[in-house]
Amino acid sequence: MSVAVTSFLVFGASQVGTPGPANMALLATGARFGFRAALPFVAGVVIGKQFVIWPVGFGLMELADRAPYIFDILKWVSAAYICWLAWKVAQLRLGPADAQVAAPGFLAGLIVHPLNPKAWAMIVAGFTNFVAAGTPAVQATLTISICLLSLQLLLHPIWTLGGDRIARTVAGTPAEPHLMRALAALTVASVLFVLFGGDST
Numbered sequence: 001m002s003v004a005v006t007s008f009l010v011f012g013a014s015q016v017g018t019p020g021p022a023n024m025a026l027l028a029t030g031a032r033f034g035f036r037a038a039l040p041f042v043a044g045v046v047i048g049k050q051f052v053i054w055p056v057g058f059g060l061m062e063l064a065d066r067a068p069y070i071f072d073i074l075k076w077v078s079a080a081y082i083c084w085l086a087w088k089v090a091q092l093r094l095g096p097a098d099a100q101v102a103a104p105g106f107l108a109g110l111i112v113h114p115l116n117p118k119a120w121a122m123i124v125a126g127f128t129n130f131v132a133a134g135t136p137a138v139q140a141t142l143t144i145s146i147c148l149l150s151l152q153l154l155l156h157p158i159w160t161l162g163g164d165r166i167a168r169t170v171a172g173t174p175a176e177p178h179l180m181r182a183l184a185a186l187t188v189a190s191v192l193f194v195l196f197g198g199d200s201t
Contacts, residue, residue, distance in 0.1 A: 003143040008130040009151070012122070016151040020118040021082040023159045024187040028089045028180075030163030033103035038160050044109020046152040049123075050145060051114050056123050057141025081115045083188055090184035123148075 017023075022045055029038040113119040123144070131140045170176050 002132050002135060003140055004130045005143060005147065008126055008144070009147055011130065012126065012148055012151050013155070015118070015122040016148065017155045019186045021085065021116045021187050022112050022119065024089065024183055025085060025112055026156055026159040027163035028183060029104060030160035031167035035161050035164040037103040040106045041104045041109040042156050042160050044106040045112045046149065046156055048110040049113040049119055049148055049152060051110070052119055052123050053145045053148065054141055056127060057144065058137055079117055082117070086184040086187035089187065090181050
């Protein structure tokens with residue numbers, strides 16, 4: 001009765017570190033407002049995943065079995081929200097932020113993962129593929145929680161810093177609108193993959 005920690009960390013790194021709605025939001029925020037100003041948003045994104053992990057670990061999957069339509073509705077609402085964010089990213093330009101426009105803060109970051117289909121798919125896959133049958137819910141959930149928190153603390157700031165550095169390179173150049181559209185397209189593609197083409201990962 002345990003969690004396959006090493007295997008889950010490899011799996012988690014492959015998910016947390018690759019393009020998806022959350023990382024695209026972090027990249028865009030870092031690009032628009034700079035690394036330091038984006039850190040409260042990063043913290044919110046990191047903590048927000050816990051709002052998915054703990055309910056899943058303590059029986060949300062049983063609700064999914066009893067009323068799957070609820071999760072279908074949530075899935076499509078979440079996907080629509082992420083696509084709307086992608087559209088906003090496509091319109092975004094990387095010039096110096098208007099002093100009147102504040103960077104998104106901690107509270108804005110909190111809702112990113114609860115509305116992120118990739119996060120839900122990854123966490124469900126974590127519990128179903130890496131937790132041995134009979135493992136106590138508290139042990140399993142705490143282990144998954146700590147593993148993902150550690151990966152996020154390492155990898156999410158890297159995406160944000162990457163956005164900051166990209167902005168310094170391409171802001172105001174002809175490549176800028178193409179970059180933002182590409183980031184938006186990657187965001188939409190990551191959602192569509194989870195909705196239509198994703199496996200357990």
